[in-house]
Amino acid sequence: MSAIATGSPVPGTTESLESDLTVIPESSRTTDLRGQFWIWAGANIAPINWILGALGVSMGLGLFETIAVLAVGNAIGMSLFGTFVVIGQRTGVTGMVLARAVFGRRGAYVPAAVQAVVCMGWCAVNTWIVLDLVMALLGRVGIVDPDNASATPRILVAAIIMVIQVVIAWFGYRVIAKFERWTVPPTVAVLVAMTLVAWFGLDVDWGYSGVPTLTTTEHIAALSAVMTAIGIGWGITWLGYAADYSRFVSTSVPSRKLFAVSALGQFIPVIWLGALGATLATLSTSTDPGEIIVDAYGALAIPVLLLVVHGPLATNILNIYTCTVSTQALDIHINRRVLNVVIGVVAMAIVVVFVLNGDFAATIDAWLVGIVGWLSPWAAVMLVHYFFIARRQVDAEALVAPPEARLLPMVRPTALAALAIGVVCTWMFMYGMTPLLQGPAALALGGVDLSWLAGGLTAGISYLALEAVRSRRTTVSG
Numbered sequence: 001m002s003a004i005a006t007g008s009p010v011p012g013t014t015e016s017l018e019s020d021l022t023v024i025p026e027s028s029r030t031t032d033l034r035g036q037f038w039i040w041a042g043a044n045i046a047p048i049n050w051i052l053g054a055l056g057v058s059m060g061l062g063l064f065e066t067i068a069v070l071a072v073g074n075a076i077g078m079s080l081f082g083t084f085v086v087i088g089q090r091t092g093v094t095g096m097v098l099a100r101a102v103f104g105r106r107g108a109y110v111p112a113a114v115q116a117v118v119c120m121g122w123c124a125v126n127t128w129i130v131l132d133l134v135m136a137l138l139g140r141v142g143i144v145d146p147d148n149a150s151a152t153p154r155i156l157v158a159a160i161i162m163v164i165q166v167v168i169a170w171f172g173y174r175v176i177a178k179f180e181r182w183t184v185p186p187t188v189a190v191l192v193a194m195t196l197v198a199w200f201g202l203d204v205d206w207g208y209s210g211v212p213t214l215t216t217t218e219h220i221a222a223l224s225a226v227m228t229a230i231g232i233g234w235g236i237t238w239l240g241y242a243a244d245y246s247r248f249v250s251t252s253v254p255s256r257k258l259f260a261v262s263a264l265g266q267f268i269p270v271i272w273l274g275a276l277g278a279t280l281a282t283l284s285t286s287t288d289p290g291e292i293i294v295d296a297y298g299a300l301a302i303p304v305l306l307l308v309v310h311g312p313l314a315t316n317i318l319n320i321y322t323c324t325v326s327t328q329a330l331d332i333h334i335n336r337r338v339l340n341v342v343i344g345v346v347a348m349a350i351v352v353v354f355v356l357n358g359d360f361a362a363t364i365d366a367w368l369v370g371i372v373g374w375l376s377p378w379a380a381v382m383l384v385h386y387f388f389i390a391r392r393q394v395d396a397e398a399l400v401a402p403p404e405a406r407l408l409p410m411v412r413p414t415a416l417a418a419l420a421i422g423v424v425c426t427w428m429f430m431y432g433m434t435p436l437l438q439g440p441a442a443l444a445l446g447g448v449d450l451s452w453l454a455g456g457l458t459a460g461i462s463y464l465a466l467e468a469v470r471s472r473r474t475t476v477s478g
Contacts, residue, residue, distance in 0.1 A: 021328045023092040023396045029250040033261045035177035036085075039245055040238075040265030042180035043318050045187055046311030047133050048126065049270055052230040053277025059222040060211035063278055066226060070274040073227045074267050077235020080379065081242055082263035086255045087386060088243025091396045094322075095243040096329035099378075100399045100408055102385040103419075107411035110419070111378050112329040115240045118371055119323035120343055123165070124350035126312040126319070127158050131355065137305040151355045158351045165313055166344035169320035170337050173248055176317050183310060190307045191272070197300060198279055205282040221431065221447035228449045230274055233372045236452055238266065239379045241322050320344065331403065370437070373430060376452045377422020377459030381415050384460045389467055414466035422459025429454035 056066030084095070091098055096112040103111060131154045138144045144153055168179050198204060214222065227233065242262070249258055297304045324339040332339075386392060398407035430451040431442035442449055 021094065021097065021325060022400050024247045025092070026250060026252075029092075029248055031250045031253055033249070033253065033258060035181060036246065036249065036258065037261045037265040038180040038184045039177060039318070040262055041269050042184040042187070042310075042314035043238075044266055044269040044315075045184065045191060045273065045307070046126065046315050047308055048129055048311070049230065049273035050277030050280065051129075052234075053274030054281035055229055055277075056222065056226040057208065057210075057278050057281035059225060060214045060218070061222050061226065062210035063206065063208040063282060065210065065223075066278045067271075067275045069223055069226045069231055070278075071271055073231020073233075074235060074270050074274075077232040078263040078267045078270075079235075080232075081235045081238050081266060082259040083383070084239045084242035084379070085246040085262040086259050088246035089249045089251060089253070089255065089258055090392075091243070091394050091399075092247045093243065093396050093399055094247065094325045094329065095240050096326045097399050098243055098394070099329075099382065101390065101394050102382055102412065103415045104411040105403050105406075105408040107409075107413075107416055109330050110416060111240075111374075112326050114374055116323050116326040116330070118240070118374075119319045119326060120347050121350065122371075123316045123319040123323070123343070123347040124354065126315050127161055127165075127347065128351050128354040130161070130308055130312045131158055133308045134305065137302075137308065141302060141305075154355050155352055158355065159348060161309065161312055162344055162348045162351070165316045165320060166340060168313070169317045169324075170340050172321070172336070173245065176245075176321060179317065180314060184314065187307050187310045187314075190303045191276075194297060194300065194304060194307070195272070195276055197297065198276060202283060204279045206279075208282045217446035217448070221445075221449070224449040225431070225447075228372060228452055230270065233452050234270060235266065236375050236379060237371050239375055240326075241318060244322050244325055245318075320347075372452050373426045373455065374419075374423055376426060376455040377419050380422060380456040380460035381418050381463045384463050385415065388464065414470055415463060418459050418463035418466060421462045422455045425458040426451045426455030 053066070053070065056069060057063060061069075087098065088095065096108065096115055099111050100108040102108070134157050135144060135154060139147075168175060246258065246262065320340060320343055323343050324336045327339050327343075328334070328336065386394070395407070398405075401407045403410070427437075428439040428441040429445075429449065430437055430439045431447045431449040432438060439451070441454070442451070
């Protein structure tokens with residue numbers, strides 16, 4: 001019986017198609033959108049979102065001002081995300097395979113390589129972030145000594161989490177979707193309890209209006225930082241992942257329905273957790289995630305611990321899976337499951353480095369800013385090509401054909417040049433925590449971070465202009 005009738009992909013066929021990185025046919029697609037909602041919701045019910053939600057308050061913004069920035073920013077960012085979800089459904093290929101239509105058959109190696117590295121790094125960062133939370137909560141219930149400075153317990157916890165992540169991602173889309181569908185609802189129940197305790201049982205300063213001594217420039221800079229970290233910038237960080245999962249959705253499903261389900265799957269938990277983090281920030285002056293949670297939820301350590309552990313699992317199974325298909329997009333002919341294990345081993349090695357030598361705030365800020373630094377211009381070039389150059393007409397079969405078939409240009413210089421221009425402009429308007437990530441334009445603006453906007457606009461406009469010049473020259477020479 002086909003997937004259209006059952007509502008879920010055919011098991012054996014799906015795994016074979018995932019390993020071969022081919023176009024997903026209708027017979028192996030699903031009409032059930034619950035998996036899409038829970039995948040994206042689960043990936044965002046993670047500790048990093050309430051930590052980032054606390055960013056605005058810690059930078060001196062008011063409570064409701066912070067929440068408003070989160071809501072407006074994510075409404076824009078998740079709309080962009082939903083667009084890439086629909087493109088994935090329509091083409092049936094992964095995001096980095098789709099990039100071949102824009103950057104060329106071999107030119108697309110550039111974004112594919114970057115995406116693979118980004119996903120592997122995110123896997124390590126997300127696993128590392130949760131360690132302080134886990135150790136603090138275990139210490140609260142007397143299982144470990146929270147004052148023990150030894151790295152061994154943290155590394156052991158990280159290894160256990162990493163193994164679970166690798167095992168789930170090993171089985172591919174079907175098991176990932178089932179894991180999220182069955183584990184996210186109980187996690188939401190814990191989140192509801194946390195929220196009720198925070199908002200009705202703790203002394204939240206609902207009238208917190210921020211630091212009155214902030215100058216106008218400092219105020220705008222803080223707003224832009226929140227917008228980049230967990231506003232529009234947060235939605236942008238997921239653009240490279242979107243098509244990897246929506247390619248399994250049948251084209252018989254209305255695009256607007258898929259768009260809404262996927263975008264809301266991201267939007268709801270990000271805003272919820274961001275608002276929760278902002279309210280927690282009015283209770284604690286700490287920027288350490290473990291201290292924030294323990295200060296607020298000491299009596300609820302066990303259920304909160306379950307939510308904390310689920311966070312990196314739900315997020316990192318997507319990171320590992322997307323990393324494997326992005327690596328395969330480099331024409332590296334290694335079985336996806338073998339890559340799955342290799343990626344887990346490398347990510348674990350990075351976690352050990354973080355545990356032995358890592359600063360929470362600086363590492364997270366640099367990582368998030370770095371991601372926006374390439375994804376914003378990449379997304380702009382992709383969207384311009386899809387809607388204005390190709391006019392939504394993409395030959396998906398040509399995208400998965402071997403290079404020697406020469407069904408696509410090997411390299412599209414205009415797209416790569418526009419991407420490079422966008423990345424440079426992103427850096428110029430970037431204001432990170434380290435001097436290297438503080439561009440001249442952002443410094444001139446007093447720390448205002450408009451990196452995502454500058455990078456996206458310059459990349460998109462540059463690509464349109466370069467393609468117009470190329471087309472004119474082709475017409476003249478012809």
